[in-house]
Amino acid sequence: MKKANGRILSRREFAQRAAMLSATASIVPPAVMLEARAETSLHDQAQPSTPKLSPEGQAEADARYQQVLKLYGDRLSDEQENQVKKMCVELQPALDRIRAYKLDNGEAPALYLKPLYEREKKPQTATASTSAPPAARKP
C-alpha cells in the first residue's frame, strides 16, 4: 500500500468510504471495491486552488482517489499521484452539479446522439437548480 500513513479509520468512516466506492466504481472490477484502503483524506492535502467540497463530496473524491491507487498505484510516481488527487477533487463539483439538476424519471438519455431537426413539443418539466459555473475547458 503506497503512502499509507497509519491513520486508523473509524467504523463510520470506513463504511462511508466503502459506500462511496461502490457508488463510483461501476466500471472497475468488483474485487477492487472490497478493499477500501485507509489513507489520508485528499482534503488534508488539498491545494489552495482546489474546490472546496462538501463532506460527502470529499468522501467520494477520496474514494475515487483510493480506487485509482488500488488499480494503478504501482504505475504512478509521487507527482502523478498528486495529479490524480487534484483531478479527483476537481471532478467532484461537476458531478455534484449534474446530479443536482432536476430530472424527471421520464427524461430519457440521448443514448446515441441524433441531432434534432424538427421541433419536439415535449413538456418542459426540468429546471436548472444551479447556474452554469466555471468549468475547465477541454481544448
Add this chain to the structure above:
Amino acid sequence: MLKESVLYGSVGELAKQIESKQLSPVELTESYLERSEKLGPRLKAYARLTPTIALEQAQAAEKEIRRGHYRGPLHGIPYAAKDLLAVKGIPTTWGAKPYANQVFDYNAAVIEHLKNVGAIMLGKAAMIELAGGLGYKYASASLEGETKNPWDTNCWTCGSSSGSAAIVAAGLAAFAIGTETWGSIVCPSAFCGTSGLRPTYGRVSRRGAMALAYSMDKIGPMARSAEDCARIFAAIAGHDPLDRSTLPVDRAAFTYSPAADLKSRALRVGWLTNAWKDVDPGVKKALDAAHKTLQRHFPSVGPAALPDGPWEDAANLIVSCEGCSAFSDLIWSGRVKELNDPLGQVGGYVNQTISGADYNTALRLREILQRKMTELFDSYDLLATASLPVPATPLSLDLSTGLAFPDPLGAIGNLCGLPALSIPCGFTEKKLPVGLQFVAKAGDDSAVLQAGKIFQQFTDWHRKHPTLNQV
C-alpha cells in the same frame, strides 16, 4: 515555385485556373510540397508529407483535366489531412507515441471522398495526441511537439487540429481536414486566422477516423474562406451505410452552388450576451467591429442568451467517459505512460472511475438541452460571438489554467451536434488573429456558411496572411 499569391489562393480561385488549364495541378502540388518541406518542420505542422501519393494524384488529375474530364472544384487541389484519418499503407499515428507505427490497410471515408473528386493529398497534419482525449495541459502534447502559430511562432495554434490550421495559415496547402469533439476546429481556426467549419454531427462519415467521443466527434474543413469550406464540405458530407452515426441520405448530403445554395436568405442573428465571462481587450475591439458589420449587412441582429445549466459538466463527462472507453486498451495496459503530456498519462485512470449512472445523467441532460436550443432557434437562425475570448496563447502556457475558462457555447454546440463556423474578424495589437463564430441549429450548416460568406464579402480579414520570414 509558384508565387506566394497563388499558393494563398482560395479553392475557388485555384479551381478556376485549373479548369481553364492556366494552372497545372502538378506544378501547384510541387510548389506546395517545396514550401511544406521548407516551412513545415519549422512550424511542426506535418506528421508526414506524402510526396509520392501527392505527385501520383497530381499527374493523374492533370492528365484527366487535359483530356477534358474535369471533376469539379477540388480536382487538382492539394490538401492535408489530420493524422487521425486512416490512409492506406502509411502510418496514421493519432499524434501519439503508442501509435507511432500504426498502419491501416484502408482509407478513411473522407480520404476516399476527396480522392474521388480529384483532390491531392500532400500529407498528414500534426495533431494533439489522441485529439486530447485523455486530457492535456501543454501545447507539446503531440508526437511532433508543439505546433507553432504562423502569425507568431512563439504562440500556439490551439488544438487538437493544430497542424491543419498551421498548414492553411502558412499557405502550405489550399485546405486541410480537421476534426472537433469540443473546440478542435473552432479554436485552431480562430488562433490561426483561418475559416473552419464544424459540421452538424453525423453529416460527415467518421469511418476510418480515430474515435475519441463516439457521440461528439465531427470531421470538417479548414480553409481560406467560408465559401471554400462549403465547397469542401459538399465533397465530404453524405450518408455512409458503414458508419451508423451518419444521418440519413437526405439529411447528410450537402450540395454547394455559388449561385443557388448560398443565396441571401434573411438570416436572424442572435448576438450572444453570455457566451464569455471575460474577453481580452484586443479580441473585444475586433469583435465590436464585427458586430457592427453584422448589423450593417444582416436584416436582424439582436441580443440572445444561452440557456443556463450544467452543460459544460455534462459535455466534459461524456467526453471523459467515451474517451476512456475508446482508449481503454491503452489505459489498462499502462501504455498511457508513453504519452507526452503529464495530464494525458493519468487522465484515463481518473475518468475510468466515473460511474455509468453519472454518464447516463449527462446524456439525459443532453436531451433537455437539445430541446432548449431548438426553442432558441425558433427566434434566431444563427448565434454569433467570438470564437475564443483570447488570442493565440504562448507555446509554454499551462493550458489547464491558462485556457481554463467557461465555454458554454462550445459545450452546447458540441453536446447537441450543432454546426459552427469560425472566420477571422480582425487582429489584436500584437497582430494575432481574432475569430468570429456562427452557430446554427442542427442540419442548418448552410446558414453558418451563408453568414460567413456574407461577412467575407464585406471584409478582407480572411485574405490577410502572416509574414513567414521569422519562421
